Amino acid sequence: KRIVLFASGSGSNAEKIADYFVGNADVEVSLIVSNNPKAGVIERARRLHIPVLLFDRKTFYDTNRITQLLLNQNVDLIVLAGFMWLMPADLVRAFPNKIVNIHPALLPKFGGKGMYGHFVHEAVVAAGETESGITIHYVNEHYDEGQIIFQAHCLVVPTDTPDDVAKKVQVLEHEHYPRIVAEVLAGLI
Numbered sequence: 001k002r003i004v005l006f007a008s009g010s011g012s013n014a015e016k017i018a019d020y021f022v023g024n025a026d027v028e029v030s031l032i033v034s035n036n037p038k039a040g041v042i043e044r045a046r047r048l049h050i051p052v053l054l055f056d057r058k059t060f061y062d063t064n065r066i067t068q069l070l071l072n073q074n075v076d077l078i079v080l081a082g083f084m085w086l087m088p089a090d091l092v093r094a095f096p097n098k099i100v101n102i103h104p105a106l107l108p109k110f111g112g113k114g115m116y117g118h119f120v121h122e123a124v125v126a127a128g129e130t131e132s133g134i135t136i137h138y139v140n141e142h143y144d145e146g147q148i149i150f151q152a153h154c155l156v157v158p159t160d161t162p163d164d165v166a167k168k169v170q171v172l173e174h175e176h177y178p179r180i181v182a183e184v185l186a187g188l189i
């Protein structure tokens with residue numbers, strides 16, 4: 001089975017997923033796609049010996065290069081791990097129920113455009129939520145509205161800052177995303 005990871009930032013989730021499959025004869029992470037030449041994920045990919053492909057917005061949206069490339073590589077699952085662009089419609093159509101994403105909150109709350117990264121945790125704290133967590137879901141053309149695959153929760157206490165929440169959520173991401181990706185690949189969920 002072949003996985004391609006998409007990441008725009010630090011890539012800690014991408015690294016955890018790649019590490020999880022090291023030594024697994026049946027699953028390989030064949031490529032990391034990014035839109036940010038300064039992304040930390042590029043350095044992580046170098047250490048992991050995984051090739052990186054950088055796309056600019058024009059190529060990503062105005063051509064079908066990414067879709068053709070992934071089809072030609074017989075990719076079984078596309079895993080978004082902190083990728084900040086919406087998936088092009090032709091890519092979503094070419095990979096039905098084969099694109100998953102992780103959102104650092106409990107969708108359907110705190111989702112949608114602009115709700116990513118630190119903003120999510122600020123909104124959760126500002127709303128006085130008593131819990132937060134992660135949502136792993138299939139991707140469709142509308143950001144965070146695809147079918148939910150898995151959620152995990154963490155407590156939020158009144159003294160928590162957005163950073164405290166971010167740290168608790170990241171622990172859940174690293175703990176669960178690799179395994180959920182493996183289960184989706186195995187057709188178990």
Ligand code: GRF
Pocket residue numbers: 007008009010011012013014081082083102103104117173
């Ligand atoms: C994570 O919070 C993830 O939930 C969100 O983007 C962030 C990626 O973090 N989609 P990293 O680049 O994997 O460290």
